[in-house]
Amino acid sequence: MGNLSELQISLIAIGMVVVMGVVLFNWMQQRRYRRGAEEAFGREHEDVLLRTAASVEKDERVEPQLGRELLDEFAMEPDTESPRVAELAEPETKPSSPPVLDTPITRIEQQPSFVNRVSTSVDNITDAVDYVVGIESGTLIADSNLTKLLQRKFDFGKPVRWMGRRSPEAFWEEITIETNNKSGYRNLLGRLQLADRAGPVSEVSLSEFRDMTENFAAHVKATANCPDIQQAYARAVLLDEFCTQVDVMIGINIISKDTGAFTGAKIRVLAEASGFKLGAEGVFHYRDENNAILFSLGNYEPSPFLPTSMRMLITHGITFLLDVPRVANGENVFGQMVHLAEVFTDELDGIMVDDNRLPLSDSGIRKIRQQLGAIQSLMLARNISPGGETALRLFA
Template sequence: MQIGLISLGVVLILILVCFNWWQDRRVRQRMQEHFPEADEDPLMGSLPPVVGRREPGMGASVDAAAEENTEADPVCEAVIDVVFSHPVPGAELQKAVRSIQKAGEKPVRVLVEHESGHTLYLREGSTYLSVQLAVLLANRSGALTDIEWSHLWTIAEDLAERFEGSVEGPEQAQVLSRAKELDAYCASLDAQVGLALRLGGAKPIAEVMQAVKEAGFLTYGNQLAWMSEAGVPRFTLLFDGVAAADFQQAGVDRLDLLLDVPRSQADEHAFSRMACVGRDLAARLSATLVDDQGQLVTENADHAIDEKLHELYQKLDQAGFPAADERTVRLFS
């Protein structure tokens, strides 16, 4: 009798596991039917990988990627030139510039001049007569400020003093005017769309994490993201407003889905794709899906929001800032 009951219990467990697997597979198939992945996005074409800041590096051998010319961006950057009175060895220059990364909240790129232009790469055994300090004019912290520009100018003067050089650059008023104009223009193209899952009280982080991974989220840097086939996040997931890698609590009572339009791959179904994943997660966790105003999310509005976001992706592309492009990511950071 006991053996029979045990056998029956095992059979029931197997049936339950198979049912859950089938249900999960059915949800994924339905999402794939509604939102097929294109081999190449009609707006974007093939995207280069998104990379972070590259510091000037050195090495005995020079590969093609490192050797290629990198010029300052005349639209997004302001440049200060430091011209040396005598050639400076690459090893000495690298030590002097490797700590130059930011002026306040604005990233700075250090470009060294070689025979055919500028590059981020310092050749071992070579000497250099000048460098450029290229600072981003605007990002989500706002337009470049007079304090940030003065900070960069001081860095340039220190370099010039160290290597007996001179400093050349545009007038501060001109730079700040360009920065404000770019900042205002980018603000008109910026958008982030959020959804929240209310879990109805704190749930163990292990349980939530399992559901999130089963729903298809992958690790991307310090975040969890729903990835496109191009390897670019479509949207990311936060735990009580905190990135996954930074979340330290034992329980979580809210999940946030965030679609960062300029930093995500262009998608005709951007919102409805995120909402569909949100509904799937809500079902897995017995949660309630709401918008950033706290209102229940219904499928009726998905298409209209998709169209609005698609228009914004097109505007970004027309402005020369394709969504998820390296240049765009720098501006909208």
Template sequence: MSTLQIGLAIIGGLVLAGVVAYNAWVTGRSVPRTARERGAHNADEAAGDETLPYSPADLSENEIQRIDPVLGEMPGAPPPPAPAVVAAAIASVSVNPLMAQPEKKPGLDALIDVIAPLQLEHEVSGDAVLAALPGTRRVGSKPFAVEGLCEASGEWESPRLGQRYRSLQAGVQLANRSGPLNDIEFSEFVVKAQAFADLLAAAPDFPDMRAEVARARELDAFASGHDAQLGFTLRARRTAWSPGYVAQHASRLGFIAGALPGRMVLPGSQSGHAAILSLVFDPQAAMAEDPEQTALREIALSLEVTHVPRSEQPFVRMRQAAMSLAEAMDGVVTDDAGQPLSTDTMDRIGADLESLYDALDSRDLSAGSAQARRLFS
């Protein structure tokens, strides 16, 4: 074999080795990070330190830019006159089924319900009331309810077996995210409540339809301008994540498994209340035969602003969680269009939320209250 042939053979071998090495590098980058991985930054964890070794403040300001605020609105409702809060992405909130027992179901409230007293000729049993209830608890798109006055506590309650009542009332919600109560729904409420009352020999006292429908429109107009569903999107900078890898880091921030695949929630400090935050990713990836081999390029953090009390500091915790996850998993916090969110933008969101909370408080519809959760549903 000549010197030229030997040289060409060596060059060919080097080229082949380079191709193999490049393919191995590309393949390695395409494999999602899994929960079993431990980087150099996780050395403290092996020693028993459960604190995240990352600081949100380390995120470079050169990697983010300003974006314009966007307001989340109620479905089917007219847009508010001015933005009340910034929303980058929208996702629904889920309550973990393993959390403590839910709080008592909120009762009728004159603030957000049409209420018709039912005059009884004689005392009736809770068994009879339950048997007379209509088959559906809705009037059009609005919840319908019947309550009895408990003499022992002096409070209105949902009818119970074994209880006896001298006073009853029926009600329908004035507005929700489907819009205000209209003439047709009010008429349906009257028919349904009258049929229920007839079975118990009760006489209903209905309020004026025009006044109640006008009240529903006014309440809906307020709600339309103060509904907010806030969300951030976390996108992988380079290597994708597996569902287990995401769950590993989220659980260290207090998130727990939600009721649906691909969902985790951050529980509130009060049992039975709505979750503070929801973390969502592709449910198909979560249900894959081998989830650790599925690749996630993005996850979403969301907050139902009107469902969480201000005292929980939901936005502060959302911002901290987003930045901590981004740093820990080598990601970036963006809006739903993929534009990174700057510190200034997040500061403006926080200021807008404070104004929103004040407006809700002024109407006795404080965020996280039973009335607010019913209205904004």
């Protein structure tokens, strides 16, 4: 009996260790996916769901103010990568019912990256969102030398891209390490992005990029053309200030009534039937025919939507999110998102609310639509097409 008791105690102890190990493993997995979901939604954005209170607490998101002083202060150069939209169409009369889900969305067609263009000097190519340097050589620059230059594209805190041409009459083309296997180039353009969602490029990084360009040009016996660093940094700061004004994410929450809850199984069925696909980071994405994300659907609570746990998941809310500067024709896309939010609200028997858990009325939705239109009009006025290549670079 004594030996049997010791065996039982040992088995119980081993069982407890196994259970604790499983719990710890699940906790680590949950934490990893939660971190992935937070990264998928990006940094905190302004929220355009309007507040009814006269004042806003310090930690609340503030409605963006699109003042004319910013427009006057920040005069950007034309965006050569995206077609300019001369004017927006007159707003159509909003129907009483939401737009039909299967109505196709007409996206603004974008020019391919680095449009082929004939130029005789570096000065003929400008870009408002890059610090552009030029290298001119009388002979072809060896591929081995150029590879060393391309390998430093991650050394300056912001994206770097290079273009090249083989003669003054040739087209400019993008150069990467993978494509650098041709007969060489006589002229190069280096483009260091001035800002993104992490903020403006630093003056130190600009100086290091210029120094690298000048040293490379000297090494290959070429001439470097590098604009003034202080002026470039001032442009970067102004660009970042402008982007902050239009960097808005619209969120629509659907919460359960009283003490009710939503099941993960039903949410997944509704999401997949509506065209959403679940991403590895625990968020559903609704994409267009080009696989670009139009809006997303996540858990209102911290836990991400994981394929392995959706069947057993219980939550008290879900959130639809639209990243305004990264979507073309935002008002149309917003209409689709609202329509789906209404479908989910009905099917889940929930309540559509703002971030203060106040019911979201038709007038509130109209105000959001107006704000969205104003933001995207402001971007177009600065020749940054919402959802276009430049916007996707700036708001990454």
